Amino acid sequence: MREKRAIxxxxxxxxxNGHLDIIQRGLKIFKEIIVAVLENPKKESLFSTAERVxxxxxxFASEPKxxxxxxxxxxxxxxxxxxxxxxxxxxxxxxxFEYEFQMALxxxxxxxxxxxxxxxxSLNYTFLSSRLVKEIYMLGGCIKGLVPETVENYLRHKxxxxxx
Ligand code: PNS
Numbered sequence: 001m002r003e004k005r006a007i008x009x010x011x012x013x014x015x016x017n018g019h020l021d022i023i024q025r026g027l028k029i030f031k032e033i034i035v036a037v038l039e040n041p042k043k044e045s046l047f048s049t050a051e052r053v054x055x056x057x058x059x060f061a062s063e064p065k066x067x068x069x070x071x072x073x074x075x076x077x078x079x080x081x082x083x084x085x086x087x088x089x090x091x092x093x094x095x096x097f098e099y100e101f102q103m104a105l106x107x108x109x110x111x112x113x114x115x116x117x118x119x120x121x122s123l124n125y126t127f128l129s130s131r132l133v134k135e136i137y138m139l140g141g142c143i144k145g146l147v148p149e150t151v152e153n154y155l156r157h158k159x160x161x162x163x164x
Pocket of ligand 1: 011012038102103106
């Protein structure tokens with residue numbers, strides 16, 4: 001194995017069991033995965049960058065092979081800075097493909113040594129997205145099995161603050 005480290009970037013607002021599934025699959029291939037949480041002031045997020053990083057750190061507290069960092073600016077610059085040449089992205093359905101294809105090829109143009117590796121999550125998670133989790137939770141639906149308990153706690157805390 002030539003590449004020991006991979007980056008798994010995303011908004012993770014919040015991280016879901018689908019993301020965890022991809023990380024677990026990635027750990028079968030790489031010795032270290034850096035979960036790179038996008039810090040994007042233009043993109044409205046429910047959780048702050050610090051909260052998203054804290055949640056993921058808590059979830060992987062006993063897994064030293066998973067590191068969690070935030071980044072702003074270009075992903076390719078983050079990859080260079082962290083000496084990583086593999087980016088992992090999850091592909092749930094054909095509808096993900098066009099955006100992912102465009103991003104992978106643009107990243108390759110910016111950093112030719114960077115490879116994007118697409119991984120398919122378990123079928124159980126192909127319908128899952130952070131956006132749907134937030135919507136279901138806000139409308140009082142059940143999100144058991146869709147996110148880790150840590151995320152459920154953060155959601156509960158966030159909405160108790162918003163509604164009181
Ligand atoms: O979870 P998401 O929102 O699908 O993740 C998208 C992410 C963070 C991978 C993408 O927006 C990104 O890499 N942003 C950093 C800025 C950048 O490098 N833009 C050019 C991409 S070709």
